[in-house]
Amino acid sequence: MVELQEHGTEDLIECYTMGKLGEAETARFEEHMLLCEECREQAEYAEGMRRAMRQALMEVPARPSVPSLPARGAGWLDWLRQPMGIAAMAMLALVAAMGIFSGGRGSVPAVASLQLTAVRGDMPVVGRSRELDLRLTGIAAGEGPYRMEVVNAQGQRVWSSLTGSDGDAATARVQAQLRTGDYFVRLYDTGGAILREYGFAVHD
Numbered sequence: 001m002v003e004l005q006e007h008g009t010e011d012l013i014e015c016y017t018m019g020k021l022g023e024a025e026t027a028r029f030e031e032h033m034l035l036c037e038e039c040r041e042q043a044e045y046a047e048g049m050r051r052a053m054r055q056a057l058m059e060v061p062a063r064p065s066v067p068s069l070p071a072r073g074a075g076w077l078d079w080l081r082q083p084m085g086i087a088a089m090a091m092l093a094l095v096a097a098m099g100i101f102s103g104g105r106g107s108v109p110a111v112a113s114l115q116l117t118a119v120r121g122d123m124p125v126v127g128r129s130r131e132l133d134l135r136l137t138g139i140a141a142g143e144g145p146y147r148m149e150v151v152n153a154q155g156q157r158v159w160s161s162l163t164g165s166d167g168d169a170a171t172a173r174v175q176a177q178l179r180t181g182d183y184f185v186r187l188y189d190t191g192g193a194i195l196r197e198y199g200f201a202v203h204d
Helices: 010-017 023-035 037-058 076-081 083-106
Strands: 111-116 125-127 131-137 146-152 157-163 169-174 181-188 194-203
Touching (some): 111 194, 131 181, 146 169
Parallel strands (some): 125 194
Antiparallel strands (some): 131 169, 146 157
């Protein structure tokens, strides 16, 4: 069972495109994708890659298990016109396409860390990453648990979770890839009252 987050994780998106999510999880994620262009694009990409892989595998003949190179004296163009040559070129094109696409995302670090003290003044800046470790200081030691919420500059919630305290700080890992822009972190008590608000910016 894959836990559904505010944003789709790679595991969740893979399970969704393979039809492995339950009916309720599928409905929740599809509702999320109506408002989240990033998750929608990732799901479309994952589905496209699965289709391309299936197509490439379908073009590979069942008999030979290893592609044979052209015989000595035979032309490479003739070999490339054969089923094995076509399949080999299709696989090379698929690998190249995967490399190009992942090149943009592969340069994004897996996790970044950020410590926030207050919303006033200059907002701390962090580079884009797939996940973000947040540490919110300035709370009384021993308080908690809390509900931590990240909203964008338009006030739309992009992530939310329950979290505990580590001494005089509340910590959590934001499991969402945030786009460039300004964000605000709100810390609530269990009764729903807002305790603190912090701000930060994400830059490339």
